[in-house]
Amino acid sequence: MSPVSHDxxxxxxxxxxxxxEALAKALxxxxxxxxxxxxxxxxxxxxTIKRGVKDIAESERPLVxxxxxEVSDAIEALIQKRLSSLxxxxxxxxxxxxxxxxxMPGTFLPMGQLHPLTLVTEEIVNIFQGMGxxxxxxxxxxxxxxxxxxxxxxNFPPDHPARDMQDTFYTNVASNxxxxxxxxxxxxxYMECHQPPLRVVAPGRVYRNEEVSSRKGxxxxxxxxxxxxxxxxxxxxKGILHEFVRLFFGKxxxxxxxxxFFPFTEPSAEVDVxxxxxxxxxxxxxxxxxxxxxxxxxxxxxxxxxxxGLDTDRYTGFxxxxxxxxxxxxxxxxxxLRMFYTNDARFLRQFRGTD
Numbered sequence: 001m002s003p004v005s006h007d008x009x010x011x012x013x014x015x016x017x018x019x020x021e022a023l024a025k026a027l028x029x030x031x032x033x034x035x036x037x038x039x040x041x042x043x044x045x046x047x048t049i050k051r052g053v054k055d056i057a058e059s060e061r062p063l064v065x066x067x068x069x070e071v072s073d074a075i076e077a078l079i080q081k082r083l084s085s086l087x088x089x090x091x092x093x094x095x096x097x098x099x100x101x102x103x104m105p106g107t108f109l110p111m112g113q114l115h116p117l118t119l120v121t122e123e124i125v126n127i128f129q130g131m132g133x134x135x136x137x138x139x140x141x142x143x144x145x146x147x148x149x150x151x152x153x154x155n156f157p158p159d160h161p162a163r164d165m166q167d168t169f170y171t172n173v174a175s176n177x178x179x180x181x182x183x184x185x186x187x188x189x190y191m192e193c194h195q196p197p198l199r200v201v202a203p204g205r206v207y208r209n210e211e212v213s214s215r216k217g218x219x220x221x222x223x224x225x226x227x228x229x230x231x232x233x234x235x236x237x238k239g240i241l242h243e244f245v246r247l248f249f250g251k252x253x254x255x256x257x258x259x260x261f262f263p264f265t266e267p268s269a270e271v272d273v274x275x276x277x278x279x280x281x282x283x284x285x286x287x288x289x290x291x292x293x294x295x296x297x298x299x300x301x302x303x304x305x306x307x308x309g310l311d312t313d314r315y316t317g318f319x320x321x322x323x324x325x326x327x328x329x330x331x332x333x334x335x336x337l338r339m340f341y342t343n344d345a346r347f348l349r350q351f352r353g354t355d
Contacts, residue, residue, distance in 0.1 A: 008064055011049050012071045015039065019075045023082045032086065036079050046072055116351045117221060117340055120328040121203050124223055127247045128201045131240060133225065136202040141186035143205055147176040149185040154264040155303045169207050169218075179207035183224035184264060187300075187319055190226065191308040196315050197229040203324070215287075215337055221324035226300075228310070228317030234267065234299055237318040241271055241297060248327070249273060254280075256291065265298025265319055276330045284335070292330060295322035 019039050026032045039046055050068050114122075125135050141149075151163055161167065169179040186202035203223040210216045227236070238257065245255050254274040262268045272293050275286035282288035297320035302312040325337050332351075334340075339347055 008049060008052050009067055012046075012068055015045055015049065016071045016074055020078055023078050026082060026086075029083065029086055032079060032082050039075050040072065040079075046075065113348075113351060115340075115348070116328050116332060117324055119351060120331060121221065121223065121324055123248070124244075124322070124324070124327065125201060125203065127244055128225065130247075131243065133199045133201045133227075136186055136190060136200050138202070138204045141180075141183065141189050141202055141204060143180055143207070144171065144173075145178060145180040145185050147178065149188050150178060150180050150182070153188040153304065153307050154182075154184050155301050155307075156263045160263060167209055169209055180204075181208050182206055183222040183321060184319070186224050187226045187264075187304070188308060191228065191305075191310065196310065196317075197227075198317070199227045199229075201225045212338070215326075217325070217337055217341070220337070222321050223324060225320045226317065227319075228300065228305070228315055230314060230316075232299075232316045232318060234318070237297055237299070237320070240318075241295070241320060245271070245273065245294075249276075249330070260296060260298075262296055262298055264301050264304050265296075266301045268296065268298030271295050271297065273330065277333055277335060292326060294326055294330070295320050297321075 019035065022035050023032065026035060038044055041047070046068070050065075129135065147163070150168075151160070156163060168181050171177045171179065183202050183204045183206060186200075186204070190200055190202070191198065201223055202225075203221065205219060206222050207219050210218060212218060225240075227240070242255070245253065249255075253276070256272050257269045258272065260268045260270040270293050272291040274280045275283060275290055275292050277283050278286060278290065280290035282290050286292050297318065300317040300319050305312050305315060305317065325340060328334065328340070329337060
């Protein structure tokens, strides 16, 4: 071995020994990191020594280079060992200084609960399921809908006011794509894929371009109901809805049916319940009428049934739709619909445990 090679190996051995002594004296993680930079950094001492490998004979370079790598690995191992030792010592010191009183109570972490609108939705669905209805997954009736399912298939003529931009949110996806203004699109989509007898309910979000107030919002929730079978009558509809009102509000809550009009039902009716907040005396929530409308209903128009290929000489049906916010306001005596969307923890905490 040439004198140059021998000298490089001596320098490397000495560097390894020096690193071992320095790391043994290091008392903090910062000191260890400083030593790592000093010995192994890009401008460190080992790197400087390695640069001398190019000056030795070509036949000796592999041996000296391999030895340099061994020294580098050895120093790296010493650094990791010292880091591990210091971390362990720090943990032991922390444990020795801290005490744990197992008799002290743990930290209270409040649990969340179902939103009041979710609670009311589940209660409504449970009531109708008890009367033989099935719940449709909301994925079956999308919120971003076409005019066909939101209007045309439901017997809305082209010039109907509800199709005007003032009431419906149209999108820029296409001229006929909109945010559904009612959950009635579930009727058409379900009847297209299923044959009578049909008995389903479909909850979901709807959107209307209306002025936000204590009773209205641009986004709210509805639940749609549909029953199609042979010999279905308006009396069946009234019986189903009276039973729902009895189970939801209690038998003492006065209700009334009023004549109404919907393009997709004929005859049509609206159902009101006496305002729970004022017991019929009149208040801002009920518009000083003493009654609150909770749903619209009626016999499915034959044109709607024909549009999905059903024989109107054999099948008849009824449909109904109700606003979940309105029912929640009545059930919990809430005067302002906007309270459901403020995320006020003081308001939401009142419903803990009601599920």
